[in-house]
Amino acid sequence: MPKAGEPLGDFRYRVSDLGFPISEEGMQMVQKLRKEQEKRDQDGKGMFIYNDWNGRGMSELMENFLIDFNKDIFKKTMSHFKKWAYVEGLACFVKSAHLMDWMGNEDGLGVEEIIHMLGVMVLTSFSMLSEHSLFKPDSEVKNIGVMSLLLLEFLHGPATDFDCVWGPEVVRLCDEAGFELDKDLRKQIELTKENLQDMRDLAWIPEDDSSEDGSEKVCYPWDWELEYEQFKMYHEGGNEYDLTNMSEEDREAYTLETKAYARRIGIDSDSEPDPDPDSGSDSDSDSDSDSDSDSDSDSDSDSDSDSDSDSDSDQLNKQE
Structure with missing residues (x-):
């Protein structure tokens, strides 16, 4: 870095080891x-609503x-720098x-289709820059190489299990335009020169989309209008999974450790706790005690009754 008081000069276009160059519009997009x-x-x-809520x-x-x-991409009144901000925002995000x-979303096919799009x-943004002579190493857009590498890292890392074939095309177009991705x-x-070379070996060529005899071109696989129409x-997008749109009552019902969730x-x-299991035995004991007491009382009563009966019998005998 320049010393204190020295002009930045070429350092304006260098990237520090502390981060990545990104425009103000790109940062807003992130x-x-x-x-x-x-x-x-x-x-x-x-x-907690269900497992795949975050993924969906x-x-x-x-x-x-x-x-x-x-x-925005086809707006003639919109700056190409603002259009490029979509790529910056995606790459850094x-x-x-x-x-x-x-x-890990259960809708793996849907995720794959989104990543393809x-x-x-x-690639459509690359074409947009090319139309304005900005897709080149000395472009006013200073972070094309770095942003491309971040996206390639995403494909090689988190999205590696999906059948995403646009990575090699990114490398091919950057190579053709003169960008030195290996040096960037x-x-x-988390990407190596070997990873980049592997992508070069897989890069799409026009012959890949031609008929077997080469006489008829099928289509260019990265046409935005055709691909997006399908x-x-x-x-369709939307706000179905936007939790801020839920009512306060619904949010509470799905918020952990709340009475509404329970x-x-x-x-x-709010229910009363289960009674102490030992309390039942005390009750049984009391019941047994009462039963025993009643039994004893009945027994005493029977005994007294028998005794009275015998006494009456003796009195009758004496009178005779």
Whole structure:
């Protein structure tokens, strides 16, 4: 770093070992994603609705994110830097967010479709930058390489079990544009040069989408408009998993360690505790005692009655 009082100069374009370069718009996008995730986090709010609530909430969040991107990407009045903020926000979010619930969601196919669409979003953003001559190493957008690596780390790490094929295409396009991804690797990114080379070996080429004899091109697999038109039919987004939309009464009913939660799951927290098991024996003892007492009393009564009967019999004999 420059000494105190020295101009920043080229240091403006360097990345420290303490973090990643991100624009103000990109940071706002990260914060928005985090806030939306918090709204759908039952654990963070001390609640329990069902196991997959957080995972399905994350899918809903990402669907809303893609809906917003679809609205903005073709706006001619919107700055390309603001459009790029979607990629910045996504890259930094998947780097820092807790993704286990999402990756382990029982709707694995739905998660895979969302991740595929996120890849199409990234590649569409590359095309957008290219149209403005900004997809190049000396671009005004200074973090293309780093953001690409963060996304590749996500595919290689948390999303490794999903059939996501857009990673090699990211590497191919970056290589063709002159970005040196190998040099952009740093200790904060859990990716190696070998991982990048593996992706290069798998990169898509035009021949992959041609007919067997090569005479007919089938389609480009990353066309946003075509892919999103199909995607949105099954991924409508919304706010179903936004816990802040629940009524206060419903939130209490699903909040752990509350009386409302106990009543909902069938435990009446206001009921009297079970009596002491020993108290029953005391009662039995008292009952037995009463029974014995009654028995003794009956026995004494019978004895007295017999005695009186004998006495009367003797008196009659004497009179005779």
